[in-house]
Amino acid sequence: MTDPAEFCITTLKSQFRGISNLITIDRRASRPLYQQIYESFRGRIIRGELRAGDLVPSSRELARESHISRLPALTAYAQLLAEGYFESRIGAGTFISSSLPSRPTGASPSAAPGRRLLSAQVVALPKYERPSWAESLGPFQVGQPELQKFPIEIWLRLVARYSRRMRLKALQYGDAMGLPELREAIATYLRTSRGVRCEAQQIMIVSGSQQALDLATRVLLEAGRAAWVEEPGYWLVHHVLKAARCRIVPVPVDAEGLNVTAGIRLNRNARAAFAAPSHQYPLGVTMSAARRLRLLEWAQRSRAWIIEDDYDSEYRYGNLPIASLQGLDGNARVIYIGTFSKVMFPSLRLGYLVIPVDLIERFAAMRQVMDICPAHITQAVMSDFIREGHFARHVRRMRPIYAERRSVLVAELERQLGDNVTIMGDQAGMHLAIFLTRGRDDRKIAATAARQSLWLSPLSSSYIGRTARHGFVLGFGNTKANDIPQAVRRLKKLIYQ
Numbered sequence: 001m002t003d004p005a006e007f008c009i010t011t012l013k014s015q016f017r018g019i020s021n022l023i024t025i026d027r028r029a030s031r032p033l034y035q036q037i038y039e040s041f042r043g044r045i046i047r048g049e050l051r052a053g054d055l056v057p058s059s060r061e062l063a064r065e066s067h068i069s070r071l072p073a074l075t076a077y078a079q080l081l082a083e084g085y086f087e088s089r090i091g092a093g094t095f096i097s098s099s100l101p102s103r104p105t106g107a108s109p110s111a112a113p114g115r116r117l118l119s120a121q122v123v124a125l126p127k128y129e130r131p132s133w134a135e136s137l138g139p140f141q142v143g144q145p146e147l148q149k150f151p152i153e154i155w156l157r158l159v160a161r162y163s164r165r166m167r168l169k170a171l172q173y174g175d176a177m178g179l180p181e182l183r184e185a186i187a188t189y190l191r192t193s194r195g196v197r198c199e200a201q202q203i204m205i206v207s208g209s210q211q212a213l214d215l216a217t218r219v220l221l222e223a224g225r226a227a228w229v230e231e232p233g234y235w236l237v238h239h240v241l242k243a244a245r246c247r248i249v250p251v252p253v254d255a256e257g258l259n260v261t262a263g264i265r266l267n268r269n270a271r272a273a274f275a276a277p278s279h280q281y282p283l284g285v286t287m288s289a290a291r292r293l294r295l296l297e298w299a300q301r302s303r304a305w306i307i308e309d310d311y312d313s314e315y316r317y318g319n320l321p322i323a324s325l326q327g328l329d330g331n332a333r334v335i336y337i338g339t340f341s342k343v344m345f346p347s348l349r350l351g352y353l354v355i356p357v358d359l360i361e362r363f364a365a366m367r368q369v370m371d372i373c374p375a376h377i378t379q380a381v382m383s384d385f386i387r388e389g390h391f392a393r394h395v396r397r398m399r400p401i402y403a404e405r406r407s408v409l410v411a412e413l414e415r416q417l418g419d420n421v422t423i424m425g426d427q428a429g430m431h432l433a434i435f436l437t438r439g440r441d442d443r444k445i446a447a448t449a450a451r452q453s454l455w456l457s458p459l460s461s462s463y464i465g466r467t468a469r470h471g472f473v474l475g476f477g478n479t480k481a482n483d484i485p486q487a488v489r490r491l492k493k494l495i496y497q
């Protein structure tokens with residue numbers, strides 16, 4: 001006599017060509033049983049091990065043979081039916097869906113992926129690599145404010161307070177331009193502190209300057225259009241323009257900022273100029289009044305746009321903050337960009353654009369395509385942070401700290417490295433640049449330095465043309481004054497070894 005259990009298994013095996021054996025269930029696994037059954041079937045269908053029209057054991061049989069309750073089998077079958085992997089035929093049973101292709105389409109692990117067709121935009125970009133310096137903090141890191149001095153307790157208190165009183169309305173999609181109260185607070189700040197001519201309706205909240213640069217490029221330029229960039233300049237501006245497949249025209253920067261005459265000579269008909277007139281990146285120079293007026297005049301004559309990146313001008317140490325280029329512009333040719341990354345903290349991802357009135361709707365339309373609108377809660381808390389005076393207090397408190405760090409760094413560079421380096425940059429922001437004497441390769445030195453947690457940003461990577469000079473951009477934002485002499489000693493050793 002055959003054991004009934006044995007009979008059942010034999011019947012299943014012949015009837016279902018061993019399907020029940022294909023389902024792997026591990027009772028000790030943390031994944032629920034229904035998920036294991038579902039994934040087992042789905043994986044085998046995708047790999048072509050189960051084909052369209054194959055009969056599937058009933059959930060009752062599967063449960064019995066696998067020694068589990070019927071509920072997980074029923075749940076998994078319901079999901080596979082809902083997703084179209086199974087179909088049930090009344091009176092006949094459950095089958096692998098006949099609408100599935102008879103040949104497997106899913107990639108098998110051993111199959112070669114074949115040629116991957118990608119957009120020309122992404123192919124134009126270098127591959128993404130998280131910069132090694134982003135992993136940890138250390139001396140000379142560029143673009144890093146002093147995070148330890150950020151009033152995190154106040155910020156957290158405002159986040160908690162706002163979260164407690166958050167209303168249903170705040171859960172809806174917001175305006176593509178951003179939260180009205182934050183736009184109002186920013187407009188007031190920009191008019192009084194940065195000499196920007198604006199009303200709140202012109203402010204768009206973005207996720208940092210990077211989104212603003214990308215958005216402005218999408219609205220104002222298209223593939224093949226020429227755009228001036230500063231040479232050397234901000235590498236992420238280069239990437240934005242590469243992704244947009246624009247023609248990048250590197251225009252030299254000297255002690256007076258972007259050389260407008262050279263730009264006109266190189267490409268008079270460019271559609272836009274990207275510049276950081278208050279504190280150029282990476283050289284740290286300020287654009288002279290004569291150059292500002294010349295740039296505005298060129299833009300008006302050529303019907304070009306100026307994208308003003310004002311990323312860190314809250315911090316000036318020798319004199320009052322330099323008024324924005326936008327404030328000088330009588331023809332609405334400047335798109336002004338600012339960020340909270342330096343004054344607050346970079347992961348906040350909050351920045352803003354000041355848009356000429358007649359372009360507001362165009363910018364909003366493009367913004368909607370990108371991400372509909374900014375996230376609500378950070379905007380609301382940021383607006384409280386500004387309106388209650390914490391923002392202005394934090395800037396006031398940090399100014400002398402950064403000023404001291406900068407002057408210690410300059411003094412140490414002069415004392416320890418003397419004539420072997422040239423220092424560039426005004427008394428502003430959180431970085432300065434040094435040029436190395438000929439024959440030194442900044443990228444090689446930076447790679448060695450990174451292995452010792454010294455974050456030197458090679459100057460040659462900021463050039464896009466052929467005139468690259470070697471040196472470093474040295475951030476002093478998060479390097480304590482007391483640590484600077486030792487960090488410069490390490491820098492000196494690396495340069496001379």
Ligand SMILES: Cc1ncc(COP(=O)(O)O)c(C=O)c1O
Nearest residue numbers: 143208209210234281311339341
């Ligand atoms: C020239 C320049 N613009 C803008 C930014 C700020 O970018 P975001 O606001 O996207 O953090 C930086 C950051 O280092 C920068 O160096």
